[in-house]
Amino acid sequence: MAVKNIGIIMNGVTGRMGTNQHLVRSIVAIREQGGVELANGDVIMPDPILVGRNKDKLQLLAEKHNISRWSTDLDECLADPHNVIYFDSQTTVRRADAIRKAIEAGKHIYCEKPTATSLEESIELAKLAYGAGVKNGVVQDKLFLPGLLKLKRLIDSGFFGKILSVQMEFGYWVFEGDWQAGQRPSWNYRKEDGGGIIVDMFAHWRYVLDNLFGNVESVSCLGKTHIPKRVDENGNTYMCTADDAAYATFELEGGIVAQVNSSWTVRVNREDLLTIQVDGTHGSAVAGLRECKIQHRINTPKPVWNPDIENPFAFTEQWQTVPDNQVFDNGFKIQWELFLKHIAAGEPFPWDLLEGAKGTQLAELGLKSWEERRWIEVPELSLEVRKNGEAVNSAR
Structure with missing residues (x-):
């Protein structure tokens, strides 16, 4: 059995959702249970670095949960090859710029939704990720x-x-x-x-x-x-x-x-x-x-x-x-485990940036329907990019 340490940049985890669901109930819980076991017996161990603008909050959060790494310098974290995943739970208006930088740095992307403030920008992020060949996912916890x-x-x-x-x-x-x-x-x-x-x-x-x-x-x-x-x-x-x-x-x-x-x-x-x-x-x-x-x-x-x-x-x-018939774990933690398996072992993970863009699309059309006071059709979203000379269509 081999232990695979995976560095994860966690940006925006000083907020309520980032702290409680993504850090404490997901990444910290995964570390405390001994990591995520793969089908071949290897174990993924997340190694987070907490990133944000308030060093005092970051330091307190890191110390409270026995995390050794924190930083206010996102660029420095992106430059570190040990960090292979970039996670974003900042406010929506800050998300897209940070994800672009992470894609340019070759990091795999996992983020909260909405992925951006507009459909155009959400589609752009999906195209950039697939064009760069980085794996990507969006939180769909419910x-x-x-x-x-x-x-x-x-x-x-x-x-x-x-x-x-x-x-x-x-x-x-x-x-x-x-x-x-x-x-x-x-x-x-x-x-x-x-x-x-x-x-x-x-x-x-x-x-x-x-x-x-x-x-x-x-x-x-x-x-x-x-x-x-x-x-x-x-x-x-x-x-x-x-x-x-x-x-x-x-x-x-x-x-x-x-x-x-x-x-x-x-x-x-x-x-x-x-x-x-x-x-x-x-x-x-x-x-x-x-x-x-x-x-x-x-x-x-x-x-x-x-x-x-x-x-x-x-x-x-x-x-x-309806009876439980099974043990239910935290939904955010379950999806984190699936994404880590996707990164480490290539296991399927269908909830990508294109799926996130669909949420932004529906929000935009809902606002348009309200403004124009009428029904709006929801067109199918597709995404085609070029990779190694071949067309890749990631539409579901």
């Missing part, structure tokens, strides 16, 4: 949530029959920052800083819908800025220039209709912050982040509309819980 894995299990088993519709409800109340601090950073509410729930969440909904139910073919979207003013982390009041809620309908291949509400201005009266209801000819399911409940057609009640009597049905009690 595919690995226990609730969605159970939903995928149901789909693969044929439980639903013909899937007719999908209804997704996502969100919670983010405090305005005056009498209680907000749970999200203030830049999320400024369009000029890359904020907005459409830009943020449509990147997720694209890969969830594409991978579970079928490719998104068209979109109708209405965005809203329900809260016009908020208070930032320093106690300063600012005007919100980005949307904080989006009400969208997507048509998927096969005629499936998906209705998706996303909001940071909603109080939760459901079982989870994200619920996905799928209705089919043979059965229905409602999945949250971890749980999934089903109702088959043979167990479906037969209500009759009658507002003049008390409701005789306990509808929520008429669903069965």
Whole structure:
């Protein structure tokens, strides 16, 4: 058994998501479990170097998690041949420039989404990566949530029959920052800083819908800025220039209709912050982040509309819980392990920069639909580049 140490530049991990999900629950957890074992018995051991602009935060984070390397000099890290992967979880407006530099340095790319602030730039990054011959991947974490894995299990088993519709409800109340601090950073509410729930969440909904139910073919979207003013982390009041809620309908291949509400201005009266209801000819399911409940057609009640009597049905009690049947690990960690195997052993990893560009595409078209108040078709994205004289088409 050989241990393969892989240097990973982790840029932007002092933020909430970068620290908790990518560093602590993924890379640190992988190191503590003894690495990632390959099929031949070799072990991949990630060797991170934390990169950012605040040296005090970096040093504290590194010391807390027993990481020996940190730096405020990205160029120096990119020049080090020990570092073979560049990971980016910075704010979106900073991401593309750093990824370009990493591609030029010959590093494999793994990054958060959105991959860039525009579809044009997202496609450019994908072309640059494939042209340079570097492997690349984009975080698509919700595919690995226990609730969605159970939903995928149901789909693969044929439980639903013909899937007719999908209804997704996502969100919670983010405090305005005056009498209680907000749970999200203030830049999320400024369009000029890359904020907005459409830009943020449509990147997720694209890969969830594409991978579970079928490719998104068209979109109708209405965005809203329900809260016009908020208070930032320093106690300063600012005007919100980005949307904080989006009400969208997507048509998927096969005629499936998906209705998706996303909001940071909603109080939760459901079982989870994200619920996905799928209705089919043979059965229905409602999945949250971890749980999934089903109702088959043979167990479906037969209500009759009658507002003049008390409701005789306990509808929520008429669903069965899908069992775990497996141990579910952290979704970010699972995808990190898959990407490390992709780098070290060439194992498949379909969630590349082109897939990330599809999320940016859907966000742009959602914003356009809102602006023009009409349905917008979603054209298929393809990517052809030249490598060793041969055309490579990475469209899915």
